[in-house]
Amino acid sequence: MTVSGKESFLNTIAFKLGRERVHDVQRPDLKEWIPDSYGDLTTDELIEILKEQCFFIHTQLIESNPEILQRTLDDLIQANGGGAVITSGDTRFTDYRLNFPDSYVWEEAAGREKNILRSESANTAIVFADYALAESGTIVVESRPDQGRSLHFLPAHYIAIIEKKRLVLRSTQAAADLNRRVQAGEPMGSSINFISGPSNSADIEMQLVVGVHGPLRATYVLI
Template sequence: MTVSGKDSFLNHIASKLGRERIYDVQRPDLQALAPDSYGSLTADELIEMLKEQCFFIHTQVIESNAEILQQTLDDLVAANGGGSVITSGDARFAEYGLEFANASVWEEAAGREQNILRSEAANTAIVFADYALAESGTVVVESRPDQGRALHFLPAHYIAVIEKKRIMLRSTRAAADLNRRIQAGELLGSSINFISGPSNSADIEMKLVVGVHGPLRAAYVLI
């Protein structure tokens, strides 16, 4: 695959910058860009930081475990008013033995349009986070054939299950790990989504309104 007009485009940028074009581009040291300002944090300290930040982004945090995860999620779905559920096709749903009534799964075989329709009709989406960022209360999720972007944004309620081993301090840590996976030859999703709680906007009169253009409520379940 080639990029049409790449050389002329980059040459034009270099000329506007008043310098010769640079061909040997070095990747940045992602860890050095934002060194830890908190010192060495334990797993429990990262969890407490995540919980504190989630308070400010209007996101509920529930601590659970593998044995009661099904009941925890069922209770959250019921608190959301029940209705239909959509999950990703993540293998971890089977690993934890999770099943939901009135549920559909985002699956490649269904096709894009059908998966989007399922997401629009669902009251609650349930996914597993690829990473969770303690400093900002953010979950990081890849777009993959078993987990499209619409899954995260169209249902009225959003639940992200977070395995504690996937909690890290900030985005540069997640970016460094993603870069490591790419260098190891692993294929990543078509996009990486950073989601920090339910949708919100303060565009009108600087008044915060939650649930404007996406999920009305978000919850994180730590296991």
């Protein structure tokens, strides 16, 4: 793939900055300019930070474990009013032996339009987080053939399952691991989504309204 006008664009930027083009770009050491105000944290300490932040972003956090995960999710689906469920095609659903009777799976073979229609008709979406950022209460999820973007934004209720090993402090750690995967030549999604709780907006008179243009309710299940 070629990028049209790339050289002209970069030359213009360098000219506006009043310097010559820099062709040998060095990757910065993030540790040098991002302050670490927390120090070393245990997983339990990260969980406490996540719990506090979830309160501020209007997100329910439930602690569970693999043995009762199915029951936890079934209870949440019923609390959401039942209805159809859509999940990603993540292999962890099989690993944890999860099964939902009235459910769809986002799958590449179904095609884009059908997957979107399924997402629109589903009351609850359930996904596994690729990472969770304790400091901001954010989950990180890739867009992949088995997990499209609409899956996260169209259903009324959103459940993200977070494995403890996926919990990090902030985006710096998630980005470092994503970079490691890129360097190792691992396949990556078409985009990376950072989702912090249910949809909300304070654009009108600075009044916060939750559930404006996406899920009305978000729940994190920590296992």
